[in-house]
Amino acid sequence: MLLPSLYFEEGFKVIGNMVNTAFGKFNLTGKTALITGAAGLLGQQHASALLEIGATVVLTDISAEALGAACTALSCESTASRILTRVMDVSRAESITTVAEEFSDRRIDILVNNAAIDPKVNGDAGIQETSRLENFPLVQWELQLAVGLTGAFLCSQVFGSAMASDGRGGVILNIASDLSVFSPDQRLYRKEGLPADLQPVKPVTYSVIKAGLVGLTRYLATYWAEQGVRANALSPGGVFNGQGDEFVTRLTSLIPLGRMAKADEYQSVVQFLCTDASAYLNGQNIVMDGGRSVW
Template identity: 50%
Template sequence: MAKMAKSVRDSFDLDGRVAIITGGAGLLGQKHAEAVAELGGIPCLLDLDAERTAEAANRLSQIYKCQSFGAALDITKPEAIDAIRTQILDQFGRVDILINNAANNPKMENTDGANWSRFEELPLQIWNEDISVGLTGAMLCSRIFGSHMAENDGGVILNIASDLGIIAPDQRIYRNEGETADTQNVKPVTYSVVKAGLIGLTKYLATYWPDKGVRANALAPGGIYNGQDDAFVSRLTNLIPMGRMADKDEYKASVAFMISDASSYMNGATLSIDGGRTVW
């Protein structure tokens, strides 16, 4: 007898599944965790700030009446990731989902006001730090948590990329009036390199463990409104067919789809949700 297909509703069910979310105390990280909790999963938030991460995990448990986990983790240190994996497995017995969300937010100037965003001036230390967190950290987490999934009935890896991993940043929207062309702010190169690298990592992982039941995909969100300067918002939204930035809650359903059985035949894909920016 043929196996009965899951209903659409049931295909989104994450009941009892354990989801690792790096950068879990950040703006989007908390929203990814909410998506997991709303669908019955167990969100495990990992971030550098121990207190903030624990508070975010506790808030999820109170609101959604779910189990949760929150701990400090430097994802550039493989031994620390190994230790957290052991702790999570001891507590929950499984890992089903990894959301590689952690990344540095590259600044356009340092504390003394000097512009270091420009390609000619970017300190090598900043390059190394941004790549280490955003790309090397994702690779290490994928290796350590993904290998566990491959040995234990499979799972899902979701890399949080960006529209700027697909298209180049339009540097005109970062300009300040009155500054010369060679001193204008720009979006730092590290952001584009990290996000494009995550898309490449996704494709590699998608073809590495498919026989073990491990899928890998990337989400490429567009700009998210978070109190940015009105002039900047106006310049950016002129580049978006829908004429606005995303709300911070608008990616939860997309994440739910990509980490659940609703996307069971999706592997190696990059899903762009950017108001249409990348098609212009």
């Protein structure tokens, strides 16, 4: 049976309206997002994603020089007036409070807790391999937790409280890792010719911090839900950034898609999580790792 052409025309109109409505939710015009650790590889990608859909971004990091470089790079693809920078040390409450006070006349609608110290696994032969649990320095434990976990708590305390206080809600996005849901495979970091007690490993701090961020996310998701503040976590897999061939080969053998992520491949999910497109998503950890965590 042939259907009238009007049926198809009206059908396309309905579908078109649905698409427009759906994509219309990916819109942050008039909103301001503050990103910690914004001068880093993924920090800049998060900023680029939010700029693309209309947000004003506040880039924060501990290095003014690195922030300047990030701002310059992002200005090539977006309006410079929507890119603001502030030096901020997330491990110091007074530094966060100072930045919050500087933006007392501008509402922070979105907080992206991205700051972290990502310890590189080098495996240089020496008297001790300090990445190993037996030798891991307390000072490094305290420093890395202060930045990666305490920093997220402090920023959420300051900026999340402000979102909740006026009843207009907001979004907190914590950047975790696929290592929030499984342990590091230390075989990835083995070096030929080194004895067992000198083999480098992914430090204990990384797993503790990333798992802690997921716990913080769940706590925040219920704490300010009545005030309209949503909290979710994004757990990226490994991002290719010039790592050595041996490491890449080992890691990609563990990933069903057979490759590491490109730096810009998390942009669309950041946009989803920070906009009304995910208005009913709260307290979740989105693991985006090419399928590694399901093997």
